[in-house]
Amino acid sequence: MSTHYREVDLVIRGAKVVSPDQIIEASVAIAGEHIVAVGHDDTMPPARQEMRADGLYLLPGAIDSHVHFRDPGYPNKETWRTGSAAAACGGVTTVFEMPNTNPPTGTIEALNLKLKAAESSYCDFGIHGLLGDDTIDHLEDLLEAGVTSFKAFVGNTFGNLPSPTDGALLEGFEKLAPLGIRTVVHAENSSIMARRQKRLVEAGRMDVHAHLAARPSVCEIEAIGRVLTLAEWAGARVHIAHHSAADSLFVIRAAKLRGVDVTVETCPQYMLLSTDDFTRFGGIMRVNPPIREKRHNQPLWDALMDGTIDMIATDHAPHTDEEQTRADIFKCDCGFPGVETQMPLMLTEVNRGRASLMDYVKWSSVAPAKAWGIYGTKGVIAPGAHADIAIVDLNRSGVLSQGKLQSISKLNPWNGRAVQGYPLHTLLRGRFVMRDGKLVTDAVGWGKSVKGIQKMPTPQPRNTHLYSSAILETPAGTAPHALPAGYPLPAVETEAAS
Missing domain, CATH: 3.20.20.140 (Metal-dependent hydrolases)
Structure with missing residues (x-):
């Protein structure tokens, strides 16, 4: 899938793109903060910067x-x-x-x-x-x-x-x-x-x-x-x-x-x-x-x-x-x-x-x-999504060391544990915040709240006629459990039906 761009900021070539359903060989084009194309290398638009990622995996x-x-x-x-x-x-x-x-x-x-x-x-x-x-x-x-x-x-x-x-x-x-x-x-x-x-x-x-x-x-x-x-x-x-x-x-x-x-x-x-x-x-x-x-x-x-x-x-x-x-x-x-x-x-x-x-x-x-x-904007490598990508080497081995942690706190039970598989590069909204295993320090402050992109599915409230807010508005002399007109009653399974 691609969109026609005269020139994009970055094309990542030669990697395998991972989703919950499949792993495909594909290149990824990024313009600004967003992914604009995912597909065959030949379909990628020209880019100001290219990155080879042969043998690596692109994860959301x-x-x-x-x-x-x-x-x-x-x-x-x-x-x-x-x-x-x-x-x-x-x-x-x-x-x-x-x-x-x-x-x-x-x-x-x-x-x-x-x-x-x-x-x-x-x-x-x-x-x-x-x-x-x-x-x-x-x-x-x-x-x-x-x-x-x-x-x-x-x-x-x-x-x-x-x-x-x-x-x-x-x-x-x-x-x-x-x-x-x-x-x-x-x-x-x-x-x-x-x-x-x-x-x-x-x-x-x-x-x-x-x-x-x-x-x-x-x-x-x-x-x-x-x-x-x-x-x-x-x-x-x-x-x-x-x-x-x-x-x-x-x-x-x-x-x-x-x-x-x-x-x-x-x-x-x-x-x-x-x-x-x-x-x-x-x-x-x-x-x-x-x-x-x-x-x-x-x-x-x-x-x-x-x-x-x-x-x-x-x-x-x-x-x-x-x-x-x-x-x-x-x-x-x-x-x-x-x-x-x-x-x-x-x-x-x-x-x-x-x-x-x-x-x-x-x-x-x-x-x-x-x-x-926030799914669709986050959580997926696809056109229109934020270019939030972890570029991973599954073959890289090492030993976790608390002395190398970015966190102020160092002590943890993972210290000295052998691992195989590391993120080598991290992009947030199209910008490298970690590259070649090292923090990109001038990206400090690049992060922002996801509040503006958050869209929860349609609510499914239940028993609203019995909420505290509802009973406080119930007129004196009215049973608090009275159902509103047309209120759907739950199905009750009878012995005959079972």
């Missing part, structure tokens, strides 16, 4: 739905400049950043501070606003001011933001369902975890295994079930963050079969690491939800393959060395950097035959682009 730039760039509030851990530089060097062209900064992204003022910090970004970005008891009344204002989506911390994590009450969570879903906006949920049961951690501390447990003991998989099972029940009732879109356990997959599968609009991410740490690695890495392994026993690894791969889990994210969560290496596991800050290492880790598994390169593109780019309403 990865889209990471879950990063913490820590700014504003914690620039000693990470900044937008360093975090986005790590993304660019990891073949990631778009990130969605979390609201547990300081101040949390739950007010217009806090959002504006974050948008100001993001002016130094090397990658494009979306902003998850905070859904909590104190933010329910101005979710719409946050959306208008630039938030793309929301995050509800149903399970506690860094920043110790209070979990929303179930009443606030439902009301938030009621507000967002008619707008079609998706909410990310950290789904763990805070009450169970707090009680178990308290008892472990009282018993003198501070070892790395105690963190897992405080957060068993039942916390994830219960919280996911509760969140999906509320979302299904309201017709809201939800996204389950960092799915960690084989045991809770049945809840997701059942919800998807019922038609609940739920997307799910998992992370390399839950697929590739286990309690077998605890002794070696100690407190660096403390993440929320916890890394679990080895039996959980393969079921997560299987769930990606069958569509129960939709995508790969990283939960890039940088901290200082001292914060990750305290003797008491419960005093170690949770998380480690991951946005720069995700692609080589996953390409290594592709090389091992665990998944295809087409699978990886689906998980790393296509699925998140669709979940956040």
